[in-house]
Amino acid sequence: MTDVGGQRAAEAVERAAEAVERVVADAARVLRAAARRDWDGTRAGSLEWSCRRAAEHLAGALLAYAGQLAGRGRHTDRYAPLGPAVDEGADPAGLLDVLETTGTLLAMAVRTTPPRARAFHPFPFGSANGEGFAAMGVTETLLHTYDIATGFGLAYEPDGRLAEFALTRIFPKVRPGPAPWPTLLWATGRGGLHGREPVTEWMWTNSLVIPAGRLTLEGVTPAAAADLAVGGNGGFDWVEGGPYEGTREAAAMTLKAYETGVHRPEFGLFVLVREEDARAVGGMGFHGPPDEDGRTEIGYDLATSARGRGYATEALRALSEWALARTDVRSLFATVEPANLPSQRVVARAGFRRVAAEDELFAYELRG
Known part of the structure; x- marks a missing residue:
């Protein structure tokens, strides 16, 4: 990594680890007020679980996430077979000690995991990076602390920035509300939000990765789109000259789609990361989800220093193959300026054929 790019990627990792530490410390502080209460006989809010069962689940989730990151590469299609996080006879104070310990383990695992490394998680694309596991840990802690606190009648109003951290990383389909914390409660079926229907089923969404050769x-x-749109690096270590203006414009489009509640992350923006050195060379993605005819448009750009090496062709072939394997996509569309001969060669090598000239642009199509 370059010094600046590597430092910024490390800062993103550190922010994720600190979010885990803050949310767990706050949870333990709030719940220790109920350390002498009946955790077995008290229901955790709207859950069917007791407060003890909810706390055991939370500690187990934090431990499992830490274990996945620590053992990345060993368990690529399943969870590591770890045992229970809490001894059966632990009292409530002991439960909270375990919660703080497992939170520390997850934060440590996030800090020591390379930003681009991923480990198995089933929902919905089969893996997550360290920031994704941190967001899952923050979400679990926020929600189950709320459940337990509700059961005991304790006030719990977490820092809204923690809820925003979760929402902007693993709830990309949830339109932001007036405030992050009530929005997260609504999105997970725990509260109402003015003007929105109640949520009865929900699932978080980790980011999708698609292999493309090199x-x-x-x-x-x-979260990354918001940073890219205002001149940041989105947590990626870019080659010289990147990200190019088209990637920043696409990030702004992604952010707008998120803010208006129409974002579908699998049809959003992707950053092209080079395998040999984990540096970002460009951006590629869709202008939106497929229309009623199964048609969607692809756009891309590369940093100037990364051009002429076949990266765009490799990425476009991989993304096209992924898209056309879906049942909701029947054709892909791309437009290229007549003077942009390199880009015309890219789409042709990827299998697109020229079908029209529209608004002083050449139109290309690839059908499934």
């Missing part, structure tokens, strides 16, 4: 296409979260 590259990996990494899905851009709303």
Whole structure:
């Protein structure tokens, strides 16, 4: 990594680890007020679980996430077979000690995991990076602390920035509300939000990655899109000259789609990350989800220093193959300026054929 790019990627990792530490410390502080209460006989809010069962689940989730990151590469299609996080006879104070310990383990695992490394998680694309596991840990802690606190009648109003951290990383389809914390409660079926229907089923969404030979296409979260749109690096270590203006414009489009509640992350923006050195060379993605005819448009750009090496062709072939394997996509569309001969060669090598000239642009199509 370059000094600046590596430092910024490390800062993103550190922010994720600190979010885990803050949310767990706050949870333990609030719940210790109920350390002498009946955790077995008290229901955790709207859950069917007791407060003890909810706390055991939370500690187990934090331990499992830490274990996945620590053992990345060993368990690529399943969870590591770890045992229970809490001894059966632990009292409530002991439960909270375990909660703080497992939170520390997850934060440590996030800090020591390379930003681009991923480990198995089933929902919905089969893996997550360290920031994704941190967001899952923050979400679990926020929600189950709320459940337990509700059961005991304790006030719990977490820092809204923690809820925003979760929402902008693993809830990309949830339109932001007036405030992050009530929005997260609504999105997970725990509260109402004015003007929105109640949520009865929900699932978080980690970012999608698509292998592309010498590259990996990494899905851009709303948090990363917001940073890219205002001149940041989105947590990626870019080659010289990157990100190019088209990637920043696409990030702004992604952010707008998220803010208006129409974002579908699998049809959003991807950053092209070079396998040999984990540096970002460009951006590629869709202008939106497929229309009623199964048609969607692809756009891309590369940093100037990364051009002429076949990266765009490799990435476009991989993304096209992924898209056309879906049942909701029947054709892909791309437009190229007549004077842009390199880009015309890219789409032709990827299998697109020229079908029209529209608004002083050449139109290309690839059908499934």
